[in-house]
Amino acid sequence: MTDTNTTIMDKATERMVHATPMSLARRVRGLSDRAIAWLFIAPTILLLLAINIFPLIWAVRLSFTNYRANRPNAVVEGVGLTNYQRVLNDPDIWIAMQTTAHFVFWTIILQTLIGFSLAYLIDRKFKGHAFWTTVILIPMMLSPAVVGNFWRFLYQPQIGLFNYIVSYATGVPPSSFEMLGAVSLAPWSIIIVDTWMWTPYVMLICLAGLRSIPDYIYEAAEVDRASAWRQFWSITIPMALPFIMLAVLFRGIENFKMFDMVMLLTGGGPGSTTEVASITLKREAFESWRTGRASSFAIILFVAVFGLANIYVKALNKVKQR
Amino acid sequence: MRKLTKALLGATTALTISTAMPAVSQAAELTLCWAAWDPANALVELSKDFTAQTGTEMKFEFVPWPNFADRILNELNSGGKLCDLLIGDSQWLGGSAENGYYVKLNDFFDKEGIKMSDFAEAAVNAYATWPKGTPNYWALPAMGDANAWFYRKDWFAKPELQAEFKKQTGRDLAIPTTWPELIETAKFFNGKEIDGKKVYGAAIFTERASEGITMGVTQALYANGFKYEKTAGKYDMDGAVNSPDAVKGLEEYKELYKCCTPPGYTDAYMGETLDAFKSGQAAMAMNWFAFFPGLYKDENVGGDKIGFFVNPKGTTAASTLGGQGISVVANTDNMDGALAYIKWFAQPDVQKKWWSLGGYAVHNAVLNDPSFKDSQPFAADFLVAMNQVQDFWQEPSYAILLQAMQKRMHDYVVADQGTAQEALDGLVKDWAEIFGDEGKL
Numbered sequence: 213m214t215d216t217n218t219t220i221m222d223k224a225t226e227r228m229v230h231a232t233p234m235s236l237a238r239r240v241r242g243l244s245d246r247a248i249a250w251l252f253i254a255p256t257i258l259l260l261l262a263i264n265i266f267p268l269i270w271a272v273r274l275s276f277t278n279y280r281a282n283r284p285n286a287v288v289e290g291v292g293l294t295n296y297q298r299v300l301n302d303p304d305i306w307i308a309m310q311t312t313a314h315f316v317f318w319t320i321i322l323q324t325l326i327g328f329s330l331a332y333l334i335d336r337k338f339k340g341h342a343f344w345t346t347v348i349l350i351p352m353m354l355s356p357a358v359v360g361n362f363w364r365f366l367y368q369p370q371i372g373l374f375n376y377i378v379s380y381a382t383g384v385p386p387s388s389f390e391m392l393g394a395v396s397l398a399p400w401s402i403i404i405v406d407t408w409m410w411t412p413y414v415m416l417i418c419l420a421g422l423r424s425i426p427d428y429i430y431e432a433a434e435v436d437r438a439s440a441w442r443q444f445w446s447i448t449i450p451m452a453l454p455f456i457m458l459a460v461l462f463r464g465i466e467n468f469k470m471f472d473m474v475m476l477l478t479g480g481g482p483g484s485t486t487e488v489a490s491i492t493l494k495r496e497a498f499e500s501w502r503t504g505r506a507s508s509f510a511i512i513l514f515v516a517v518f519g520l521a522n523i524y525v526k527a528l529n530k531v532k533q534r
Numbered sequence: 535m536r537k538l539t540k541a542l543l544g545a546t547t548a549l550t551i552s553t554a555m556p557a558v559s560q561a562a563e564l565t566l567c568w569a570a571w572d573p574a575n576a577l578v579e580l581s582k583d584f585t586a587q588t589g590t591e592m593k594f595e596f597v598p599w600p601n602f603a604d605r606i607l608n609e610l611n612s613g614g615k616l617c618d619l620l621i622g623d624s625q626w627l628g629g630s631a632e633n634g635y636y637v638k639l640n641d642f643f644d645k646e647g648i649k650m651s652d653f654a655e656a657a658v659n660a661y662a663t664w665p666k667g668t669p670n671y672w673a674l675p676a677m678g679d680a681n682a683w684f685y686r687k688d689w690f691a692k693p694e695l696q697a698e699f700k701k702q703t704g705r706d707l708a709i710p711t712t713w714p715e716l717i718e719t720a721k722f723f724n725g726k727e728i729d730g731k732k733v734y735g736a737a738i739f740t741e742r743a744s745e746g747i748t749m750g751v752t753q754a755l756y757a758n759g760f761k762y763e764k765t766a767g768k769y770d771m772d773g774a775v776n777s778p779d780a781v782k783g784l785e786e787y788k789e790l791y792k793c794c795t796p797p798g799y800t801d802a803y804m805g806e807t808l809d810a811f812k813s814g815q816a817a818m819a820m821n822w823f824a825f826f827p828g829l830y831k832d833e834n835v836g837g838d839k840i841g842f843f844v845n846p847k848g849t850t851a852a853s854t855l856g857g858q859g860i861s862v863v864a865n866t867d868n869m870d871g872a873l874a875y876i877k878w879f880a881q882p883d884v885q886k887k888w889w890s891l892g893g894y895a896v897h898n899a900v901l902n903d904p905s906f907k908d909s910q911p912f913a914a915d916f917l918v919a920m921n922q923v924q925d926f927w928q929e930p931s932y933a934i935l936l937q938a939m940q941k942r943m944h945d946y947v948v949a950d951q952g953t954a955q956e957a958l959d960g961l962v963k964d965w966a967e968i969f970g971d972e973g974k975l
């Protein structure tokens with residue numbers, strides 16, 4: 213099979229060489245492999261510079277100015293570190309950061325626990341497990357805009373299904389509590405929706421981790437008469453841990469910059485109860501139009517996420533090396 | 535050779551025609567931007583006359599209210615060419631004038647004989663001038679509006695409810711004329727079963743994202759004597775914004791919200807308030823006059839079942855200003871066409887038709903017509919409201935000022951954080967910081 217593939221590839225390469233115009237072939241012939249490699253990746257690098265690096269540098273520059281995007285005629289002045297000082301001393305921003313941390317913490321905990329449990333069950337390969345895997349994955353395939361809107365209806369205190377189910381289970385009148393309107397419930401209403409939507413994603417990664425554990429390790433443990441509990445703690449968890457950590461990393465980064473779901477469900481309310489950092493940033497940049505200050509906040513968030521992710525990746529590598 | 539010449543001539547002609555065509559069609563076309571709501575449909579109807587008279591095709595870009603400011607201000611800030619004409623909020627005047635987004639219309643008005651004295655004074659000040667109250671015109675008053683109330687006239691007329699109300703309060707069940715009466719009436723209706731359905735006292739504005747809760751709260755604040763500054767133009771807000779009267783107004787609004795709004799009304803603005811009323815859930819509701827023609831025509835709750843009233847008094851009579859002026863966007867490629875539209879729109883006959891179609895004209899030819907008060911069931915209230923309107927800051931930094939108020943009010947009224955005094959003290963602090971950044975304090 214491999215020989216056949218090699219032959220086909222060789223023939224294709226030969227055909228391409230013959231098809232290359234002589235002038236280009238002559239020009240390319242004078243270049244080193246390294247130069248040709250650079251030639252191929254140059255468009256990607258240029259694109260990356262244009263749409264990622266340049267805006268980042270521009271944002272850093274703006275963060276030291278009083279620039280406002282809605283005042284094109286105003287004089288832009290350097291303000292030194294004032295924007296950073298103001299952001300770091302703004303109690304509202306710290307509250308938004310705490311809200312974000314609360315949200316990230318609970319969604320990760322719930323999604324990891326439920327996601328891993330589901331993966332563990334699906335991995336048993338019972339009859340119809342493929343069908344149930346697909347069913348479980350459905351929420352993840354939906355658009356956040358759709359999810360946000362239909363959960364708004366589900367949470368509606370007068371006609372919402374969620375309130376009726378809670379009412380049926382507990383006997384509390386359905387319109388006596390407001391999932392999106394009550395200060396104590398609103399953060400949890402978002403956590404529930406995010407967990408419902410993204411647990412399948414965590415499950416998928418955990419399932420890949422579980423499927424990567426060779427059967428012979430379990431067979432050896434059986435021979436050593438290790439109990440199922442012991443196998444779970446000594447084989448399954450350590451060997452699936454890099455995958456679980458990867459899922460936590462992905463969800464952590466995603467939820468740190470969560471915007472759409474919160475905006476659709478509560479808009480940051482009631483009051484500022486569910487105003488996560490990304491919503492504060494959006495308001496600062498595109499409603500208050502304090503572009504310089506918003507840039508400094510964005511840079512602080514970027515450094516925080518980048519730093520945390522780096523520490524986490526190092527920890528992940530250590531776990532993998534064990 | 536001749537063939538070649540002919541071919542070249544043909545090609546050149548074709549090229550000329552093809553490049554000229556878009557310019558011609560562009561010159562005969564205008565795009566008017568506004569919010570997507572009932573009066574916008576009336577304007578489409580009205581503008582057909584302009585097209586018939588001038589041959590200029592009218593295109594419309596109507597943006598839903600919650601996104602209106604974001605969408606249009608982004609358009610202006612980015613130097614976009616979407617809008618030739620813009621019916622923008624009164625609060626945008628300061629920024630749009632100072633940033634050069636709108637065309638100053640003084641010379642044009644003088645040349646065409648358009649007099650601002652032909653329009654209601656309050657409307658001119660609010661919708662056309664910057665700095666406010668000075669004769670510098672950046673818009674033509676297009677749509678007068680104010681926040682007002684409507685109620686279930688049929689419920690108020692029920693003898694058993696009237697008797698019960700009289701017994702409870704010692705007064706007749708009638709349109710509330712003060713804020714305490716408004717709250718009392720809302721409490722009376724709240725939780726009652728009417729026509730087999732549980733109903734609620736009042737549907738009011740609580741929206742957080744754009745301007746909703748500010749537009750609602752200011753009804754109670756203005757009525758209780760709230761002022762933005764102690765001395766106009768001095769930005770001395772401490773003692774005005776957080777005065778005892780203002781605190782009382784804010785507490786009354788929260789009391790109304792807590793006692794009497796339907797469940798789930800934590801983020802409600804125009805649409806939600808209309809829904810609550812149309813679905814027969816609310817005995818009273820607040821909204822802009824702009825929606826009243828549509829409400830009156832509603833098959834289920836309109837006609838004899840609906841009544842209207844201006845904002846009840848507190849220590850003073852006041853209403854929150856809505857409405858907009860029509861401006862020419864400086865970036866337009868069709869300046870002549872845009873100015874022609876303004877000239878056409880300012881004519882008394884056009885203004886009369888505008889009112890008849892459901893637009894709120896503020897031309898004196900309309901308002902001073904003896905038949906005006908009886909022309910619609912809410913026309914008399916509109917006149918009263920327009921004579922007592924107060925507006926939010928029209929400063930260039932209005933967006934930040936508004937966001938600060940949205941946050942403080944929602945935190946206090948809906949999220950139960952702190953006291954009214956703390957909310958208003960916090961607002962003074964926020965606004966002082968903003969004006970400090972502007973170099974005005």
